[in-house]
Amino acid sequence: MGSRNTLRLPVIDFSTQELEWDLVKGQVREALEEYGAFEALFDKVPNLELWQAIFGTFEEIFDLPLEIKRRNVYRKSSLGYIGQSPVVPLYESIAVDRANVLEKVDQGFTNILFPEGNPTLSKNIQSFTEQVAKLDEIIRRMILESFGLEKYMDEHLNSTTYTLRGFKYTSPKTTESKVGLIPHQDKNMISILYQLNEVDGLEIQTKDGEWISVKASPESFIVVIGESLHAWLNGRLSAVYHRVMMTGDKARYSLGLFSVAKDGYLVKAPEEMVDEEHPLLYKPFDFAKFLEYLGNNRKQGGQKVELTLKAYCGA
Numbered sequence: 001m002g003s004r005n006t007l008r009l010p011v012i013d014f015s016t017q018e019l020e021w022d023l024v025k026g027q028v029r030e031a032l033e034e035y036g037a038f039e040a041l042f043d044k045v046p047n048l049e050l051w052q053a054i055f056g057t058f059e060e061i062f063d064l065p066l067e068i069k070r071r072n073v074y075r076k077s078s079l080g081y082i083g084q085s086p087v088v089p090l091y092e093s094i095a096v097d098r099a100n101v102l103e104k105v106d107q108g109f110t111n112i113l114f115p116e117g118n119p120t121l122s123k124n125i126q127s128f129t130e131q132v133a134k135l136d137e138i139i140r141r142m143i144l145e146s147f148g149l150e151k152y153m154d155e156h157l158n159s160t161t162y163t164l165r166g167f168k169y170t171s172p173k174t175t176e177s178k179v180g181l182i183p184h185q186d187k188n189m190i191s192i193l194y195q196l197n198e199v200d201g202l203e204i205q206t207k208d209g210e211w212i213s214v215k216a217s218p219e220s221f222i223v224v225i226g227e228s229l230h231a232w233l234n235g236r237l238s239a240v241y242h243r244v245m246m247t248g249d250k251a252r253y254s255l256g257l258f259s260v261a262k263d264g265y266l267v268k269a270p271e272e273m274v275d276e277e278h279p280l281l282y283k284p285f286d287f288a289k290f291l292e293y294l295g296n297n298r299k300q301g302g303q304k305v306e307l308t309l310k311a312y313c314g315a
């Protein structure tokens, strides 16, 4: 596998007042076919103060003793706290499930951490999610249109909900690169990543196995395709491998908004995507059950099992 280079991901501008829909749709399709990822400019969103406010609370959580984080955050909320594992010691993250629904944020996240309530936090999380979700929706509309799948638009868009995750990568305090997050494909539909401070580290793998270092800017998001969308499109787009590499003496902070299929919804490739040339790759699957399978295998020390969607429901 090659070394990191200075290639840049395609940059796509979603921010003009009158978005040139067909032109941008073509750019999205091309970037996703080549890289499974791109950099998106989206002026309807940047509200750094709001995001830093959300992250300020996440940081307070990161600063709690591990025992308390695990007990209060991980067990009681549905996805919660992950971190301080021997495999990726620099990585920690906190998740808010159903982050687009105010009462779910209140019940599943805020009220657990702040029994006396913290309506501002819930509102900030929900409004961040709502704004970034607009970008997720535009991208998915463009993808469906570009594959001629308009008749599935409402069903597809209604089939998902959003998880918001905050990440902290502790500095390795070395000049040599250390793994912050191991190479992986996301499991969900689409991930939209936003780096909150000046410490870069995200890398995207190209088809030739080269790693592209992403140079983050406050104006842009990194959009990444996950395995669920890859499966729903029966392999027409690939879920891109990416990782985080850390050097130096500063921590890295980022946020990610993940569109995920709702519990109980079967992710199933439309018949238009299946033909002789493209035989069905995955049996229909329930995303929540897939996550459960991943969790159970990990708990049983199943690291040697290939924990991919293919292993779970390959056709």
Ligand SMILES: O=C(O)CCC(=O)C(=O)O
Pocket: 165, 167, 181, 186, 193, 202, 242, 243, 244, 254, 256
């Ligand atoms: O922190 C980042 O920029 C990447 C996070 C990521 O890839 C993930 O959570 O799946």
Ligand SMILES: [Fe+2]
Pocket: 184, 185, 186, 191, 242
């Ligand atoms: Fe990821």
